[in-house]
Amino acid sequence: MSQIGNKLRMGFFATPEAQGEYIKQLLDFQGDCSVFDPTCGEGAILHQLTKGQREDITISTYGVEIDKGRALKAKEFLTHALHAPIESMVISNDVFSMVWLNPPYDFAMKNEDERADRKEYIELVRNTRYLAPNGVMVYVIPSYRFSDEKIARFLATHFDNVGILRFSDEDYDDFKQCYFIGTKKGGKFKEYNPKIFEFLTQMESEEFVKKNVTPINHLVGRHKWKVPTGRTEVKTFYTKLEGKDSYYTGIQNSKGFQAFMERSKPRTLELGGDPIINLANGQIALLLASGAINGLMGKGDNYHAVQGLEMVSKVTEEEKHINDDGSTTIKEVTRTKREISIKFITPQGLVRKLV
Template sequence: MALMFPRLARNFARNGYYPTDEITLERILQTLAPTASGRMRICDPCAGEGVALAETAHALGRDLVEACAVEYDRGRAAHARTLLDRVLHSDLFDTMISRQSFGLLWLNPPYGDLVGDHSGASQYQGSGRRRLEKAFYQRCLPLLQYGGILVFIVPHYVLDDELCGWLCNHFTELRIYAAADPTFKQVVIFGIRVRRQDLARPRDVAQVRERLQAIGAGQELAEVLPESWPWEPYAVLSVSSDMEHFYQLTLEPEQFAGEIHRLGGLWPDFILHFGQSGVQPRPPVRELSRWHLALALAAGAISGVVTSRSGRVLALKGDTYKDKVRKTEFTEDEDGNVSEVRILTDRFIPIIRAWEMTPGSPNHGRVLTISSSPTPNDEPSAPLPASEPHRERPQPLFFPGQIVMTAAVNHLVETGQFNPASILKRHLEGDWGNLSDDDWNLNQRALTHGDRLFSSYDVDTGDESTIWIITESDRSVTTLLLPSDY
């Protein structure tokens, strides 16, 4: 997104890199205003040479702005480092960046269709046309603060029904204009990120969505970005928290070599790390508890061939498994009613197996088992009475927040065609339904990193056969919807 004259911009459109022309940039800057107090943090995840973000920082007040960027091309990233505060030379999908860290997101992503081996393909969630612009939008949305400003520069034909729906669900005060230079058929979209419950009235949202769709389909032309902004400027929020993460996950060979050079080698002192390998380990100062023994067994620390002083040879294999300890408690209320509560608690059971390997021993090959449990995991135990079920109900993996459903799903529930309880339970327990392996793994990572969770289930409701469940990244809302509602 380098700042360029229109007559030169065409010559530099390569590898999905479409720089922002000078006139468009100047008119965009008129739409932005700095916060009343405090420092601001802005981000360009596809920064190019960094000129557009640098100009934005100067317009907002350079001393009050921390400008952060990501750029895939080495040469452009090196140039951006001379203008901005923090620049990652990396693929955006190979970065770790703290959520809701920026008050302004300048997003002019690469243009083009996703291919099967593209690094961002597994990050795309949707049923529409698989485009780079949409994958970058999904990746970058969580980085923007609620109340933060989006400047989204894309070709108008990318605005299909799916992308228009995302924009209308995530942003308010949406405005769309054509770029000053028509070379790349770009439109500039402005918006303020809000939570779904804070969106405008459904009728107003529907009107905005229809206009975006009409412009995307070429049925309506967007007004050219005005020379003088007629509306109240978009105010960039101040920083709400420290940015804990802003780094690349994997290192390129050159970066790895630079780190080795900076550290003086992988290990400054070889003896420090390997000098103790031949020293006889000392016994522990106290007896290992079951917990410590279980950890040692699970880590493989108690495995191998041992020889006793008498010459006996045993091949040891340590392991551990988890058992349930049942506990029943009785409570009595003020009226004298007694209630029974059954509690199942995890207990780690260490187990060691030893194969007799002493040459000439009559017990050669015999397996000895040492366990703290009278009934090891591989031995069948007596079934519990039917009145005392021994299965523990799976616990929810996350808090769903407010559970809502679209009007179409609500109609199915009210008419008795569908009961959402079973699939909602599966969603909360981490059974994501009919998803690909990539999307399933993406949900598993989202449980750790706090990203959006998505499930898809087959249901039998007559006309509809699929129900989606989406839990927002901040876990504030869980929505049940039909694919046609998205």
């Protein structure tokens, strides 16, 4: 819900192409790997960053997008793109060589008695788990949001080889966004860097940002972040929320549905072999008359095509009743008359009818 609200208030803004080009020149892919964007939009930024890299390496691109239209577009540009909220995803930890993180700028929904955390912080923590040790995080948020103490402390603890940059001048005034680029630390113990924390917490001031945060284009050609070799296939990458399109096929292929269909089929009575108990002539006649044993019967010379038919008619009869005084009362009674007609064809082709 929070991301929907964010779209209503701010709309969808993809990273400008010029900014993507600057970032591309700051990345040095070392070999085969996979990269991830948890809010990938139409997939343009990952496509831009990985297109035209070294011909001898394979870079798989993974994206998640909550908007259906943009997710369909992303499927054209990315190796794997899913239409789902990132909160519903199940993804392997420590697997991607690079994560591009441009989260929604909003509060997450919480219960009345819980404190609502900012999405920028929640997504930073969540998606750092998916980044491999020594992998590169590119984190893009409004400049003043870096001053949030939780965000600043997390970045100062979990990353080294850090660069803090702002959009180049042609786009900064429109977007007011900055980049944090860093390498994820490995191991359980991660040393906190107070200098990074202090710098980030001062970014609430626009004056500080303009004076102390380097425009990204000024760093091009002076430094690069090495994106490490890693897996090109992420085996665990799916959403817990199944799309409606998959329901139909899933139901059709389920064992329960197949059993239901078998039980729903019209049944035909097939008689063959020896009956469980001997049948009286009257019972056989009823089976023939009702059509229950229409069809082919017997074997060899006794192989016949048999059809039974019950003919029902109304018959009126007079009943005489002698009264106590000796007089006679005549009463007409209508009864139902049932007759059995059986036709069969002999192996020689002769048609016989039994009435």
